[in-house]
Amino acid sequence: xxxxxxxxxxxxxxxxxxxxxxxxxxxxxxxxxxxxxxxxxxxxxxxxxxxxxxxxxxxxxxxxxxxxxxxxxxxxxxxxxxxxxxxxxxxxxxxxxxxxxxxxxxxxxxxxxxxxxxxxxxxxxxxxxxxxxxxxxxxxxxxxxxxxxxxxxxxxxxxxxxxxxxxxxxxxxxxxxxxxxxxxxxxxxxxxxxxxxxxxxxxxxxxxxxxxxxxxxxxxxxxxxxxxxxx
Amino acid sequence: xxxxxxxxxxxxxxxxxxxxxxxxxxxxxxxxxxxxxxxxxxxxxxxxxxxxxxxxxxxxxxxxxxxxxxxxxxxxxxxxxxxxxxxxxxxxxxxxxxxxxxxxxxxxxxxxxxxxxxxxxxxxxxxxxxxxxxxxxxxxxxxxxxxxxxxxxxxxxxxxxxxxxxxxxxxxxxxxxxxxxxxxxxxxxxxxxxxxxxxxxxxxxxxxxxxxxxxxxxxxxxxxxxxxxxxxxxxxxxxxxxxxxxxxxxxxxxxxxxxxxxxxxxxxxxxxxxxxxxxxxxxxxxxxxxxxxxxxxxxxxxxxxxxxxxxxxxxxxxxxxxxxxxxxxxxxxxxxxxxxxxxxxxxxxxxxxxxxxxxxxxxxxxxxxxxxxxxxxxxxxxxxxxxxxxxxxxxxxxxxxxxxxxxxxxxx
Numbered sequence: 271x272x273x274x275x276x277x278x279x280x281x282x283x284x285x286x287x288x289x290x291x292x293x294x295x296x297x298x299x300x301x302x303x304x305x306x307x308x309x310x311x312x313x314x315x316x317x318x319x320x321x322x323x324x325x326x327x328x329x330x331x332x333x334x335x336x337x338x339x340x341x342x343x344x345x346x347x348x349x350x351x352x353x354x355x356x357x358x359x360x361x362x363x364x365x366x367x368x369x370x371x372x373x374x375x376x377x378x379x380x381x382x383x384x385x386x387x388x389x390x391x392x393x394x395x396x397x398x399x400x401x402x403x404x405x406x407x408x409x410x411x412x413x414x415x416x417x418x419x420x421x422x423x424x425x426x427x428x429x430x431x432x433x434x435x436x437x438x439x440x441x442x443x444x445x446x447x448x449x450x451x452x453x454x455x456x457x458x459x460x461x462x463x464x465x466x467x468x469x470x471x472x473x474x475x476x477x478x479x480x481x482x483x484x485x486x487x488x489x490x491x492x493x494x495x496x497x498x499x500x501x
Numbered sequence: 502x503x504x505x506x507x508x509x510x511x512x513x514x515x516x517x518x519x520x521x522x523x524x525x526x527x528x529x530x531x532x533x534x535x536x537x538x539x540x541x542x543x544x545x546x547x548x549x550x551x552x553x554x555x556x557x558x559x560x561x562x563x564x565x566x567x568x569x570x571x572x573x574x575x576x577x578x579x580x581x582x583x584x585x586x587x588x589x590x591x592x593x594x595x596x597x598x599x600x601x602x603x604x605x606x607x608x609x610x611x612x613x614x615x616x617x618x619x620x621x622x623x624x625x626x627x628x629x630x631x632x633x634x635x636x637x638x639x640x641x642x643x644x645x646x647x648x649x650x651x652x653x654x655x656x657x658x659x660x661x662x663x664x665x666x667x668x669x670x671x672x673x674x675x676x677x678x679x680x681x682x683x684x685x686x687x688x689x690x691x692x693x694x695x696x697x698x699x700x701x702x703x704x705x706x707x708x709x710x711x712x713x714x715x716x717x718x719x720x721x722x723x724x725x726x727x728x729x730x731x732x733x734x735x736x737x738x739x740x741x742x743x744x745x746x747x748x749x750x751x752x753x754x755x756x757x758x759x760x761x762x763x764x765x766x767x768x769x770x771x772x773x774x775x776x777x778x779x780x781x782x783x784x785x786x787x788x789x790x791x792x793x794x795x796x797x798x799x800x801x802x803x804x805x806x807x808x809x810x811x812x813x814x815x816x817x818x819x820x821x822x823x824x825x826x827x828x829x830x831x832x833x834x835x836x837x838x839x840x841x842x843x844x845x846x847x848x849x850x851x852x853x854x855x856x857x858x859x860x861x862x863x864x865x866x867x868x869x870x871x872x873x874x875x876x877x878x879x880x881x882x883x884x885x886x887x888x889x890x891x892x893x894x895x896x897x898x899x900x901x902x903x904x905x906x907x908x909x910x911x912x913x
Binding site: 387 | 505510513514517817819822823824827828907
């Protein structure tokens with residue numbers, strides 16, 4: 271039985287360097303971070319501050335050099351690709367700035383893709399995908415290709431895709447970066463709604479307005495956390 | 502592996518780049534097409550030449566008396582060598598390892614008749630063993646036997662076509678009837694069929710050599726001796742031929758190196774040379790065929806590398822969503838195998854189709870028959886295709902599986 275204030279994400283003294291040729295770039299210089307289950311936090315920082323690197327490590331898309339990372343109580347350390355893929359599929363959902371939908375698959379197939387990697391049958395996963403599309407108000411567009419839809423619609427498809435595997439955490443990298451201001455606000459509404467259902471959210475952004483819509487803002491400068499603000 | 506989704510994906514990526522996929526697949530299709538057509542043609546050539554060998558034992562040796570062309574021990578050139586029954590006996594006892602032996606006379610075509618049917622047929626006096634050496638198939642009755650030889654019987658074994666020419670209308674039973682050969686009555690004791698392509702072989706009449714010597718030609722003259730080498734290896738058969746040469750050159754006093762004094766045809770040698778030639782041709786064809794296919798496979802591999810590069814972002818997304826390295830490898834490998842397999846299959850079908858067309862439309866020639874690509878060729882080519890496709894896709898697939906999602910998803 272997990273405690274009520276259980277930490278979904280628990281990061282202790284994480285260091286990460288990139289080796290390029292003969293030089294070594296020390297990107298994360300000892301990050302400590304605790305995020306509760308159900309929290310919605312934003313991560314802000316200048317370009318090169320290390321915020322994307324942090325997100326990649328959170329998303330088990332990259333390794334770190336030293337420190338500890340626990341996700342939903344599971345230690346994440348030097349996992350082989352197969353285990354990492356399985357965990358990503360089960361626990362995480364991703365929303366990217368440029369949507370990253372597969373261009374030759376239609377909306378429904380894109381949303382269903384995470385379930386394909388859970389070995390769910392075609393009929394079943396397409397059915398579930400339709401449910402999620404409906405929740406996003408995109409039922410009529412199910413058989414359209416991404417290039418036939420607007421940016422806002424595409425991002426909603428991406429969100430539906432992120433939700434379909436019932437993840438515990440959603441990681442968003444500049445989710446409104448490619449959208450106009452009106453659509454951006456709609457997007458944050460959707461994300462807040464999702465957060466209220468209990469899903470932890472980490473949103474990387476450089477826009478102040480977006481950060482204000484989250485409960486907590488974490489500032490990163492030069493590879494270290496400099497501020498944690500409650501909004 | 503065989504789900505609809507994977508096929509849809511491959512289909513849509515192919516559709517996006519129709520020309521590129523076509524050009525890639527073309528080189529594989531061409532390679533398989535060439536291989537199949539060449540192999541089939543080689544087979545056709547082989548079949549044609551093999552046909553020439555039919556109608557007499559492949560391990561047969563024919564020794565015919567001729568005229569000397571070299572001076573030897575004071576004797577001039579131009580001497581006619583005459584074989585006798587003693588030569589036949591000498592060979593029979595000295596040459597070890599033969600399983601059949603027969604002497605022969607050449608009487609040429611002779612007027613033969615039955616009642617009021619006439620014809621001119623080749624009369625071939627021989628020993629009983631000649632039936633084995635010549636590989637005749639008895640349709641009725643029997644071939645010449647030892648008692649015929651011992652008792653100088655006047656019996657005849659006639660070819661199918663001889664029977665058809667002499668025994669017509671209501672009187673078609675040849676067995677036991679008497680035909681007149683060159684004025685002498687012979688009793689028909691057998692009807693045969695010969696497998697050689699030469700039509701003349703069917704228009705022959707075999708009679709006992711002893712009878713022929715007594716009635717037609719001078720006593721004790723023979724013109725040819727033939728024997729088969731049994732189970733001897735080509736080297737052993739050659740030794741038997743060398744023994745024959747030394748024996749006869751001693752008996753008839755001619756230079757053993759004189760090839761015109763006594764002409765020897767060792768069919769073993771021909772068959773051996775023939776087999777070696779066609780092995781060589783087949784090897785050559787396979788080398789060319791495989792070379793062409795390799796070129797095609799390299800082409801496919803190149804294209805798959807480009808495909809992987811183009812789909813790097815997509816691969817990154819899939820990994821983020823939970824795709825294992827194995828599933829990414831499967832994705833690329835499957836596309837490579839489909840492209841190679843499909844285009845190779847088209848090459849195979851076209852190649853076999855061409856062979857069938859040639860086979861049916863081409864008139865029968867002396868040296869080309871049934872240019873078929875048999876089932877084993879088709880099977881071999883198909884397996885080759887699948888393996889080639891896997892190889893073509895392997896390196897790109899491995900590269901794809903190593904794509905790091907971080908870098909793939911980095912927004913440009």
